[in-house]
Amino acid sequence: MRNSLVLDKNYLSYWLRQIRQKMSLIAPIRVGNLGVVLKTVENIHEIELNCPASIPSVKEFLFPQKEDMFRFSEGTVDILRNDTKRLIFGVRSCDISAIALLDRFFGENFVDDYYMSRRENTIFISIVCNNPEPTCFCLGLGTGPFLKSNFDIQLTDIGDRYIVETYSKKGLDLIKDYYYLFSKPKKSDYETQYEILLSSQASFEKRINLENARQKILIERISDPFWDWIGRRCFECGGCVYECPLCTCFNVLDRVKSEGSGTRFRIWDACMFKGFTKIAGNIWPAEKKGTRIKQWYFHKLLYYPDHFGKFGCVGCGRCTITCPGHIDMATIVYKIDIGDRRRR
Amino acid sequence: MKTKIKGIYIPSKAEIVEIIDMTPVIKLFKIKPKRQFRYKPGQFVMVSLWGIGEVPISITSTHGLHEYIELCIRRVGHVTSAINLLKPSAKIGIRGPFGNTFPIENARGKDVLFVAGGLGIVPLRPLITSIINKKNNFKRIALIYGSCNPTEILFKDDINVWQKKGMHITLTVERKDKGWKGNVGLVTEYLKRPKISFRNAYAFICGPPIMIKATINGLSLIGVHEDNIFTTLEAHMKCGVGKCGHCYVDGKYICTDGPIFSYAEIKKHSLFPS
Amino acid sequence: MNKVPTICPYCGCGCGLYLHIEYDNIIGVSPVRNHPVNNGSLCVKGWNCFEFIQHPDRLRYPLIKEGSSFRQASWDEVLKLIAARFSRIKESSGSDSIGIVSSAKCTNEENYLMMKFARAVIGTNNIDHCARLCHSSTVGGLAAAFGSGAMTNSINEIANARLLFVIGSNTTEQHPMIGMHMLDAVDKGAILVVADPRRTQIAEFAHIHLRHRPGTDVALLNSIMNVMIREGLVDILFVKRRTENFDSFKDTVMKYPPEVAERITGVSAEDIKKVARVYATEKRSMLFYSMGITQHITGVDNVCACANLAMLTAHIGLPMTGLNPLRGQNNVQGACDMGALPDLYSGYQKVADPKLRKKFEMAWRVKLPSTPGLTLIEMFDSALKRDIRAMYIMGENPVISNPDASHVWDALKSLDFLVVQDTFLSDTAELADVVLPAATFAEKDGTFTNTERRVQKIKAAIKPFGESKPDWEIISALSRIMGYDMNYRATHEIMEEIALLTPIYRGILHHRLDNNYGLQWPCPDVTHPGTPFLHRMKFAKGLGTFMPVTFVPPAEIPDKKFPFILTTGRTYFHYHTGTMCRRTSTLEREYPECLMEINPRDADSLRIKNMDKVRVSSKRGAIIVTVFVTERTPEGIVFIPFHFKEAAVNLLTNPALDPSAKIPEYKVCAVNIEPVK
Secondary structure (H helix, E strand, C coil): CCEEEEEEHHHHHHHHHHHHCCCEEEEEEEECCCEEEEEECCCHHHECCCCCCCCCCCHHHHCCCEEEEEEEECCEEEECCCCCCEEEEEEEHHHHHHHHHHHHHHHCCECCHHHHHHHHCEEEEEECCCCCCCCCCCHHHCCCCCCCCCCCEEEEECCCEEEEEECCHHHHHHHHCCHHHEECCCHHHHHHHHHHHHHHHHCCCCCCCHHHHHHHHHHHCCCHHHHHHHHCCCCCCCHHHHHCCCCCCEEEEEEEEECCEEEEEEEECCCCCHHHHCECCCECCCCCHHHHHHHHHHHHHHHHHHHHCCCCCCCCCHHHHHCCCCCCHHHHHHHHHHCCCCCC | CCCCECCCCCCEEEEEEEEEECCCCEEEEEEEECCCCCCCCCCEEEEEECCCEEEEEEECCCCCCCCCEEEEEECCCHHHHHHHCCCCCCEEEEEEEECCCCCCHHHCCCCEEEEEEHHHHHHHHHHHHHHHHCHHHCCCEEEEEEECCHHHCCCHHHHHHHHHCCCEEEEEECCCCCCCCCEECCHHHHCCCCCCCHHHCEEEEECCHHHHHHHHHHHHHCCCCHHHEEEECCCCCCCCCCCCCCCEECCEECCCCCCEEEHHHHHHHCCCCC | CEEEEEECCCECCCCEEEEEEECCEEEEEEECCCCCCCCCCCCHHHHCCCCCCCCCCECCCCEEEECCEEEECCHHHHHHHHHHHHHHHHHHHCHHHEEEECCCCCCHHHHHHHHHHHHHHHCCCCEECCHHHHCHHHHHHHHHHCCCCCCCCCHHHHHHCCEEEEECCCHHHHCHHHHHHHHHHHHCCCEEEEECCCCCCHHHHCCEEECCCCCCHHHHHHHHHHHHHHCCCCCHHHHHHHEECHHHHHHHHCCCCHHHHHHHHCCCHHHHHHHHHHHHHCCCEEEEECHHHHCCCCHHHHHHHHHHHHHHCCCCCECCEEEEECCCECCHHHHHHCCCECCEEHHHEECCCHHHHHHHHHHHCCCCCCCCCCCHHHHHHHHHCCCCCEEEEECCCHHHHCCCHHHHHHHHHCCCEEEEEECECCCCHHHCCEEEEECCHHHCCEEEECCCCEEEEECCCCCCCCCCECHHHHHHHHHHHCCCCCCCCCHHHHHHHHHHHCHHHCCCCHHHHCCCCCEECCCCCCCCCCCCCCCCCCECCECEECCCCCCCCCCCCCCCCCCEEEEEECCCCCCCCCCCHHHCHHHHHHCCCCEEEECHHHHHHCCCCCCCEEEEECCCCEEEEEEEECCCCCCCEEEEECCCHHHCHHHCCEEEECCCCCCEECCCEEEEEEECC
């Protein structure tokens, strides 16, 4: 159930400090001139409330780039699992939408205990985006800039106060003990909130229509030379996959410490690498860059909707920021949509 | 909704009880798992070697026949090479069983044809055994099995038993040696040999990718329906449970949606590695 | 989870990234958004640069060789042993019998200390590092032409240039983030000219791709300038006001009309004319070069020819206009800046200059040697002649990286005493008498200087692995035992000393670099914002000098016995001798074995197929490699990367040196290829 309250901005740090006594607090922090990153908060006053929407996704807090799975020694296994209680503050709607999909992916049929252990112990406070970046396009996908459901706590900045909405029980529990900090919203607060949502929606620069691209792919059967042409610009960095809040591929490896003992860990992997599908005996099924890029786009634009009923993209625009060759989701979808088949 | 399975990445202990050399590069491992282990024909396990890694391996034994499970392993990559060096009583880890099974029930009352190439006999063996044991449920049963040369014919004892139980068997080799008096050539040259009704038959194929492709083409030409042709596919796998993404092709996970697919599905999703 | 901003340890781009730390484990990496170099991107090596840091192969404690194997030792024991041995050798055979190899992978502070250790503690100028093998010709050539041997412009200017002339650089693979800026420029309408025998990824985007024969760069560049002079495309005003020696240069260039160059280089005269016209007429032209220019016996000549080209057209001294050598290692620029060179102190101050030497003598309170020392390659030659008796190698792997590797191996074996300080037990370390475990970039503070002269701060993210220590701590501890007091509590104190003694670094101090994008030298005082481009209004040495250069063919040309030209280099997924990248799972999986690129027509004539094994041999040795048949490489030329110790291509390469810079000719040698059954 969606529940609205109002919090004076002056009380925010007090509230967070109270919560931090129970769990570790992660929030956007400014690192000098280098920008803003999500990390464990040491000093609550350092939290950057006006952080850009495009900081790296929270995926790594639930599914880190490298995660130890278990230690082994003489055949006995010692399972490693992170179950630290955490509050992640300042997350954006696109990330919360992505996590809802990750929950389904990691939770269906076979449950990924490592993800679930981190996930169950993490609560999110998301902030409604009132300043989308030029790279953002969540609006057309319904994954932002604000959410109507499936969040823990959502804040809307209405000047000197926040509208605080709770949806999940986890979220409600964070507020329960501190009701004295909150007040009931007035009618004018709702009006301000509504105006902010409208102006936020109006300030999106990119309008990307994934559904059109999907239809074009299904009907027109985009030819392989198109993907090879795109592939020429690929740097094979894997950045699109690493940054994508919905990419979940990993490799599993053993690291031996001494004879018979060591650690098995998993590490992010990417379908952009030709070794990703390599089979023993020197067989490389996806040798061409274009083939791999096509697989990534088909996964996000076709297979995701088939399986989850949603696109495998939340419009966060991080691939746009990170791709050195500018062959990111927004660019490619736009090219497919307008039928751009130029060779250069 | 299926039941949810937890602890999916943790191998359980197993002991190698016996090793049989099949060819210089192929060995049969009899493995005794520590815990209860139920499996169906066509399924695979992830075999773990501590400090070296994991590989998917098809189970070649039939559930319920023995206390141990049998894995037939050829030396190709670095994990299988390491397995090859193991001695009896060595401890390994296994996870699984994973993957789907052959749709035996659908073939009830029909002719059944098996086509195997080289190591492809391995996943078919438990299927053949269970079908032969319930032979009355099926009509005619036939096997076409091709090997590189006579020494590389695997499971000769089983083949004799199957023949005695009434299975029509065609063996062929690519290169014959002195003692060989049988057929020479590729399996595709002998597809019409078994006297079965191809229009109503179920065909189960396994072998190297080129052989699978050629056999499927051959069988469709002689009238086997593409919904009734089944084969198992091979892919790079790390988890076996549809999470790691390596075997994801055209919206299908080879590990959980497969490894057994009908030709119709293979065509629809273009699952063959090009 | 903590995130520590630092700089990528691979190539000279100097990309900003965060290391992600959870319970003292490095669990990930993310790029710094808006960084002037990488702008939120990273290449595959950057994204995976953390995996080797906590690899179990890391050296955990000091090792002393006993018999043929190593035993664990304490820091106290090894340092005392090294001090005693060095002192004894210094007494018996003189200071100059010790050779020091510094490292372009280590920080500025550490390189400075190493050079101070060599000069003040040991008393020798025998200090060098791997810049000798990559850009010593740049340092020498550009110093003679302009007075300063570094990239003249900044990376973030590239995207706004109008013309890019890339010669001898596989930019998208070796400097991916610079390649990214180049593609941006092309997208914005810039003209891209690539001169490279191989059809590299960047060449696919080129408007004009010149596939000249390896080692014919001087002829190519001279004839381009010939066209410019003949067609009146020269900027006369610039040449008159800001340069000297034009006339003698003109005489030389006039001997290279395009038709002559066509015969030498294999590039059509028409293409040469086209390039001359676009390069001269476009304003905002940037020239980039890398190992393809420098690693020749004519390395300095090649560099001078590039410099001449820039001066002739006045394409220098302005934003988005200049001559840009792309440096290889993450801190090779810094190691040169810090004077880890046999003839220079920090900031390119000449050892031979008595006034400058006096300054360092006063600061360091010792008498300093006045004659320049031995270069890297010469040190190994001297070791074989027993003139060098002991060596101290920090963070380098010459057994794999130097040309004619078996010669290096022999040289190191003949030493009385060898100390290797590294993060892993490299092939060089295996020959050492004492191995010292060093900390990686993630475990220490300091600064790296990237290819565009940007001095950037790195920060310790975790505790050093095992008992390993940062190199600066090891060097200062060793100096103290040897009786020279090096007392630094932290790296910022070393930086203060560097700033004091080095005019170009005078304003660069750690507190200015923390959580910031760094400063580009020259930075003459603490309020100076740094210098994005060099030679504005005036060259560093006053007037720019035209250096007439003539074409000299490579030292080894193919003949009947060795009919192919072998050229070496790097691949995208690996870095140098592979100590780091080959311990990174993703990189190793992508490129697990040494592949020799060969043209399909050559492969046909040799009757070899893709993925076959072949034996490649030169006059010096032979290796077995796997063949990769590709159109990228032209006929008659094969390419082998040098990362793989199991197929060490440097067993084949020619150790012929450039006469002044002493850089070996890695890019051309003659080989024979035979199929292996």
